[in-house]
Amino acid sequence: MLRLVLLPADKAGNLLQALWQSALDFFFPPHCLACGRVGSHYCVHCLAELPFPPIHCTPESALRLQIAAAPFEGALRTAIHALKYEGARQLAPLLAARLAEAVARSDFRAQAVVPMPLHSERLAQRGYNQSALLAESLAARLRLPYLPNAVQRIRHTAPQVGLNRQERAANVANAFRADPEQVRGLRLLLVDDVITTGATMRACAEALHQAGAAEICGLSVAVATLH
Ligand SMILES: [Zn+2]
Numbered sequence: 001m002l003r004l005v006l007l008p009a010d011k012a013g014n015l016l017q018a019l020w021q022s023a024l025d026f027f028f029p030p031h032c033l034a035c036g037r038v039g040s041h042y043c044v045h046c047l048a049e050l051p052f053p054p055i056h057c058t059p060e061s062a063l064r065l066q067i068a069a070a071p072f073e074g075a076l077r078t079a080i081h082a083l084k085y086e087g088a089r090q091l092a093p094l095l096a097a098r099l100a101e102a103v104a105r106s107d108f109r110a111q112a113v114v115p116m117p118l119h120s121e122r123l124a125q126r127g128y129n130q131s132a133l134l135a136e137s138l139a140a141r142l143r144l145p146y147l148p149n150a151v152q153r154i155r156h157t158a159p160q161v162g163l164n165r166q167e168r169a170a171n172v173a174n175a176f177r178a179d180p181e182q183v184r185g186l187r188l189l190l191v192d193d194v195i196t197t198g199a200t201m202r203a204c205a206e207a208l209h210q211a212g213a214a215e216i217c218g219l220s221v222a223v224a225t226l227h
Pocket of ligand 1: 032033034035036037042043044045046047
C-alpha cells in the first residue's frame, strides 16, 4: 500500500481515506437524501425546514442544558449515519452551522468546545470521530477554542443501541475522565451527533464537572426518542 513520506502510519491512513473519499465525491457526488440536490447527503434548505426541539434545562445537574438542533428522523437520520459510518465528512460544516444556530437560540455563552470522545480502539477502527468533526467545525464558526483532548473515554463501553434507560446509564457510568488543566472554570459546549436518553452526555458532563468545569451545555445535531 502507498505509504506517504514523513507521516506516521495512522495519519497516512487517515489522509488516504480522506483523499479516497474526495475522489469518490468528485466522480460520484452525493445527493441530499431529502430533496436530491447535489453536493452532500443533506442540504441547508432541507435543514432550514426542520424544527428546533425544545431546550432541556436541568440547572441542578452537571449538565445544565441539553440543546438539540433537529429531530432524529427521516433523511437527516440517514445523513447522520453516513457521517458516522461512511466517511461523509462534508456534512460536518453544514451540521455545525445548524449547531451554531441552536446555541444562539439559548442563553448559554460558551468559552470552549469539547467533542464527545470515542474510545481509542473504536477511533482506530473507524479512523475518525464524527463528534470531533462537528465540534471542530463548530469551534471555528464560533471562534472558540477547540479542546479535542479535554475529556477521554477511560474504558471501553458497549454501544448504547438496544439498551434501555437504566442499562444505558450503567453502561457509561465512570467511563470518562477529564483534564482539570484544560477545563477548570470554563463554560463548555459538549458536542455529540445524537442524544437519546442523554446518559452518555450526563456521564461525560459529570467527569468535566469533577475536573472543575464551570458549566456544561450538551449539544447534539439530533435528539432521538427511545422506544
Ligand atoms: Zn435537501
